[in-house]
Amino acid sequence: MTKDDTFYSTEFLPYLLNQAAEAASLGFRQYYKERYGMLRTEWRVLFHLGQFGEMTAKEICDRANIHKTKISRAVAALEKKRFIARRTMENDRRLEELFLTKSGKQVLEDLQRRAKAFDQSLMEQLGEENARSLKRNLAILAGLKAD
Amino acid sequence: MTKDDTFYSTEFLPYLLNQAAEAASLGFRQYYKERYGMLRTEWRVLFHLGQFGEMTAKEICDRANIHKTKISRAVAALEKKRFIARRTMENDRRLEELFLTKSGKQVLEDLQRRAKAFDQSLMEQLGEENARSLKRNLAILAGLKAD
DNA sequence: GCGTATTAGTTGAAAATGTAACTAACAACA
């Protein structure tokens, strides 16, 4: 009778992923929270706007895989902070094009620079080769196209 | 003027980790939620009890890196479902030793078997070699000792 | 022993999230 089919939590991929995600986000999350009073979804919306230029809430939902209510609230919060603004689209008045304001751009610039550095420091913890492989694997699991 | 220091969200490790963690937990979370009405923290508490045997809430907090209020509520919920029970410790009456009930053991057995299979299917998505390397890297980021 | 500090765990209120129902605008088509 083989009693050694013990399955440890640290072998369970979802658990590991969550722990690692928690640990890895901590530092950065703290920064944008304390500095700009932003929530994670807000940071993501900002990031996406910076990356893809003006886009609608729906497009962000799809790209970032975040539910529309979360996006809706994040957009409202960012608007209140005057980091973004919106413009109803002429051809389809259900859609609103979101865009960064001047101060939004400044904030994003700061956050991106820090994100980059933060990422860099995480990668160094793992080593170039490992880090690259890690990202590739994560992209697969996340269902993103591999680069 | 080099304008191509664009930093993409999919290059940002915390973002990737979160996306992957989300995607990877989804299927399993759905199962224990629908089947046993359990929340993630409850499943983790159960898992830890199965793994380490009787232990106190504090010990679970430390091991799993979960805040004590979350654990406290998870423990209360599991107790209500009669999956675990507690026993105040003789030598220090602030501490309560948690242990699985009979039905708790059954539930855990089911969940562990499924977790194992679920894990297996995720690993297959990546291939043996990749999966192994992924887990190693995650353990490092999570601050767990590598195995 | 007595006062103060810590520690395990709980609780209540506030913040955030998830879910489902809603509004407004468009589309399709008789």
Added chain:
DNA sequence: TGTTGTTAGTTACATTTTCAACTAATACGC
């Protein structure tokens, strides 16, 4: 045009999480 269906986005409400204050028990210094 009018009916029906779909889509973008918001809102309301229930559940979950977070944060801070709390209780009860122990530990420490004297």
